[in-house]
Amino acid sequence: MERAMYFLDQKDMPTHWYNIQADLPEPLPPPLHPGTKQPLGPDDLTPLFPMGLIMQEVSTERWIEIPEEVQDVYRTYRPTVLHRAYRLEKALDTPAKIFYKYEGTSQAGSHKPNTAIAQAYYNKQEGIKRMTTETGAGQWGSALAMGCVLFGVELKVYMVRISYDQKPYRRILMETWGANCVPSPSPDTKAGRDMLEKWPDCPGSLGLAISEAVEDAVTRDDTHYSLGSVLNHVLLHQTIVGEETRKQMEMADAYPDIIIGCIGGGSNFAGQFLPWIRDKINGEKPDLRIIAVEPESCPSVTRGLYAYDFGDAVGMAPIVKMYTLGHGFIPPPIHAGGLRYHGMAPIICHLHRLGLIEAVAVHQTAVFEAGVRFARTEGIVTGPEPCHDLKVTIDEALKCKESGEAKTILIAHSGHGHFDLAAYDAYLSGKLEDYAYPEEEVKKAQAAMPKV
């Protein structure tokens, strides 16, 4: 019998997150204060985040214990299953062995609750009553809405206007979990009002929604801000995914030759590959390939500048060193809403600079073609973001077919696409378009980067 699923017992769920900062060959460039442009101290972040998360942001401790209360909520959906994609392998007629770690079985349908739950917990611990955040496609807003309601914290979500209009179901999901969700730009903040005055029909951007959520949080004492990706502590919380996968791959008697995942801000993929990259850094697995996939329409790592830039659109968030398309860049409205951020997690960028990970960009029609192929072999309707993984996985598996190599490929499958059926509909009816990389827009946005 072919074993297609690897289950980990709840008692074997990892009890610690893995902190890559303990093992980086060179430390990360420090984040800078948006006003003074000097290195940021922990005190600069206290209006935004609880101390528990601030300390994780800068920690160089290798293992950080997951609090019991967080583990208890994790156990409502974890450990998640590692699958072997036999049917896809057969359809491709490839000798490659394809595994995927599937995060779509969380209550919110993606990997995002792994950090949402932890963030709600640390805020609650420090007496915070209300949180704000931004959301693009709505996955982050819904994950945090669930995390907040389970720990009794109020939540306001600024949702990128284009997604708010295109994806009403995610707003309803957030409201069902008790959150207040408004389209961004909104009239509720100065950042939002300024934009609406200039451009009443502005489709919004993640960067602008971040500005609104940050402004809301810093202007109220009872409120903190939360970010669903990019930051070190977010990537840290996601490492539960890769730590589980390591145990499951051992059950399968397999070790990956290639790990593939999509990057929007970098959290889901980092959560999978960081627990493996330490084997590459310490020289045990020098040939391990780690491939990050991004959309051609928002190609921050493959075409962006490696430079200090603001994390948000108006320059309120910390300045970090990253690959960036410019903080004023508003990407075209592609369907993979979770991959439309102008920058990238500093940890991912740093590892790419050090030559430890690769990046490729792909077009959305090819991405959905891969998603449909996966649905018709493995059954799962994949979110548009992880469909990017599937496109590159299929390419690599077909290379194996040509060369006859039986490589082991591990996919970081970050979630289902049940709220993205309009995108599948567009693809299936031949209406999906590929967007060219808007070089001119990027040049304009990059010209406005902070001078540090």
Ligand SMILES: *Cc1c(COP(=O)(O)O)cnc(C)c1O
């Ligand atoms: C948000 C999201 C992403 C992109 O964000 P990362 O921080 O890069 O992981 C990818 N996949 C899914 C399913 C998402 O919800």
